[in-house]
Amino acid sequence: MDTNEYTDIFLDESRDHLQAVNDNLLKLEKQPGELGLVAEIFRSAHTLKGMAATMGFEDIASLTHQMENVLDLIRNSQLEVTTEVIDVTFEATESLEEMVSDIAEGGMGKKDVSHLVNQLVHIEKGTSPGSEAGEIPVETAAVEMKLDEYQSTVILQAKEQGFEALQVKVRLNEDCMLKAARVFMVFEGLEEMGEVLISVPAVEELEEEKFEQEFTVLLLTKETIDTVQARINKVSEVESVEAGVLPDKLDTAEENQANKPEENLEKAEQGKSPQAKQGTSKTIRVNIDRIDYLMNLFEEMVIDRGRLEDLSKQVGNHDLIETVEHMSRVTQDMQSMLLTMRMVPVEQVFNRFPRMVRSLAKDLGKEINLEVYGADTELDRTVVDEIGDPLVHLIRNSIDHGVESPAKRKERGKSESGTLVLNAFHSGNHVFIEIRDDGGGINREKVVEKAISNGLITEERSEKLTNEEVYDLIFAPGFSTADQVSDISGRGVGLDVVRNKIESLGGHINVESAPKQGSKFTIQLPLTLSILSTLLVKVANETYAIPLSSIEETVLLKKSQIMYMKNQPVMDFRGKVIPILSLEEIFKMPAVQTEEEQSNVSVVIVRKGEKMTALVVDSFIGQKEVVLKSLGDFLPNVFAISGATILGDGRVSLIIDPNELIM
Incomplete structure (x- = not known):
């Protein structure tokens, strides 16, 4: 079967199931007795295994199969949820994600997962990882058959036609040399008497001799139990044959769905919308x-x-x-x-963080509770694709530098568990994402000391800096306050990359901090990047577009109101002195001669965080929605220009990037 056409569907479904496993594992760690969560994890792993096997991704199928075995023991109260079980299952899930990513990149999802399979086998058998494989006890109890809805339906229909469902367990001699051949002969004998519906282990594993000495099959037949046993006993090297009628009350892989159709139907109908009850779908997948x-x-x-x-x-x-x-x-x-x-x-990005926070906190010996709010807040797909890495840097920074160790928190009268809050919300045409911790806050003295040693500021200058200006220094390239280089921090790579990425998306980042109380990083992002609301302005007979999201106000400034500070023109804007820049001078455009000297200057006040700058233009044209087009390779890295657009009269207008102009 050619499965290439189903790859995209497989990838989408696999990511959904793996995310469900991640989410429920995190909940299970906090509620180890909640077997409903185990059932959800089992269901996701079971579905993923089936899809992977169908698509031919054997490594994924093998790992999820062994995960199923462990989860099945837990949901049947035969195994307790321990830290080891959670850790190994998380590790297995991470490997599954890597294999799915490999498939998305054109690979076959190959990965050596034998060590994980062995760990899960040892958990299942209750042995230590160091024990020899031969020492793992072989189960002699009857194998519990797990049937899906289709198989259950086949059995019911077969019984109506006079067939009986027999569970047949066959054990081969310990010294059997050709187990696969004996299995073939057993199946040949069974198929003479009826139809083999299912086997445990699967037929493929039996053919490859991936079993000890026993296997069990489900046979639909009109023959008696004695006849079946006698026929199989004729096969050489068969030690014993046990056969019995399949119990009427048999658990299916879908949580007893075949046993209680009325109850399940009623529950399903209660959870459906009126449209769903009528059998209509309201959503479709579109590439x-x-x-x-x-x-x-x-x-x-x-x-x-x-x-x-x-x-x-x-x-x-x-x-x-x-x-x-x-x-x-x-x-x-x-x-x-x-x-x-x-x-x-934005949930698509937020979903990756709970497991990351858990892993980092464990590595650093810290206790951290992650609280996520506003995960349903929506952003343009382009922004969502790009914002993940900056958020990873900020969260790692908060865990490493922000939240203190349990001992230190206890000394400060805090709870030993730190709190990290991830919050997203809409405001106007922007989305705000906050990363807040209740840690030690930013150490002003340490930041200033490091900035002076790096040559970013002088000692005299440091004494005049406000807290906001000091916090801004942590975004300087190569800046780090870590005393030691580790896998998490100390290499001076991170926050400068974060700022550059956020500003390239047309956003801003702001920092607030209080000593011994914590820090908050606030990211402001535009809802979309493709169609912008702008203010068109005239500069030396050329039309430019300035994004409205960056504009604080437009002002007609009298020339007498322009002041100078160190030869730099400035103006007073609501009690705050801000610099004035001429776009004509910045873009080195020839001055346009006017018939008479104007007494007023047209100024656009733009903002980036707490900083503002006044941009001098010749005149305001008006607001217009424009389509942002990249300059591509024609004009790469043009200062203060983010792209271009085509106006209604066919002329090209450049779109200004105010972030690069704000001083």
């Missing part, structure tokens, strides 16, 4: 490339919409103006819908 292509087409429509609006005003025809206005309203609704289609919950 993200198709949505991106649709978005590109719509961006072209936005450009043409702007051109039509300009042309209709020039022509002055009432009917044309009315039609264009209606089209504008419709396309704006389409734009909102398309942007919504591109929006995905």
Whole structure:
């Protein structure tokens, strides 16, 4: 069977199931007696195993099969949830994620997981990892058959036609040399009397002799038990044959679904929406490339919409103006819908952090509770794809530098367990993500000392710095306050990368801290990156676009209000002195001669965090939604320019990046 066409579906489903395993494992660690969580983990592992086996990814199937064995013992109260079980299952899940990622990159999901399989086998058998394989006791109890819904239905239909479901356990001699051949002969004899529905271990494992001496089959037959036993006993090197009627009350792999159809149906119906009860689906999976292509087409429509609006005003025809206005309203609704289609919950990023926090806290000998809020907050897919790594850096920074050790927290009168809060929320056209801890806060003296030794500031300058300016120093390239280099920190790589990445997304990052109380990093991000609301301005006969998200205010400034500080023009803006920059000078544009000297200067106040700068322009044109297009390889790394757009009259306008201009 050609499975290539199903790979994308397999990847999507696998990621969902692995995330479910991760989430429920974290809950199970805190509630080890909650067997409902074990059932959920088992169900996800069971489904993943089935999909992987169907697709031919044997390493994934092998590992999930052994996970199933351990989970099955737990859910049947034959094994307790211990730290070892949780740790090994987490490690197995991480390996499964790596194999799924390899498949996504075009590989076959190959990975040596034998050590994990062995660990799970030892947990299942209750032996120490150091014991020899031969010392693991062989179970002699009857094998518990797990049937899916299809197999249960087959048995019911067979019984209606006079067949009996027999559970047949066959044991070969200890000195049997050709076990696979004997298995073949047993199956041949069984199939003469009926149909073999299932075997434990699976047929593939029996053929490869991956079993001890026993195997069990489920046989649908009209023969008696004595006849079946007599026929199999004729096969040489068979030590014993035990056969019995399959119990009527048999657990299925889907949590007794076949046993209680009415009850399960009732529960299922209660949880469904009216549409679901009617059998209709309200969602479909769409390849993200198709949505991106649709978005590109719509961006072209936005450009043409702007051109039509300009042309209709020039022509002055009432009917044309009315039609264009209606089209504008419709396309704006389409734009909102398309942007919504591109929006995905930030939960996709947040989901990876609980396990990471658990692992890091364990490595550092700290106790940390992670609290996540606003995981359903939605962001543009492009932003979500890019924000993961910066958040990883910030969380690792909070765990390593922020939260103290249990002993130190106890000395300070705090609980031994630290708290790390991850919060996301909407505000206007932005999404804010907060990373907050209740640790020791940022040590001002240590930061200043390190900044002076690195040559970032002078000793005289350090005395005049506000706390906000000191905290800003931690984002300098190569800056680190760690005393020792470790796997987690101390190499001077991290927060500068975080700031650069966030600013490249059109966002800002702000830091607040209180000594011995904790720190808070706040990231402000735009909802989307493709279509921007901007202010068009004129500079030396050229039109530029400034994103509205960065604009604090526009001002007509009298020339008499311009002051100078160290030869740098500045202005007073609501009690705060901010620098003035001329876009004409920054972009080295030839000055335009005017007939008469103007008494006012047009100024755009832009903000980045707590910092503001005034940008001098020739005039304001007005607000306009524009499509951001990358400059690509034509004009790489142009200072203070983030991209370009095409205006309604066909002219190209450059989009200013205010972050690079704020001093």
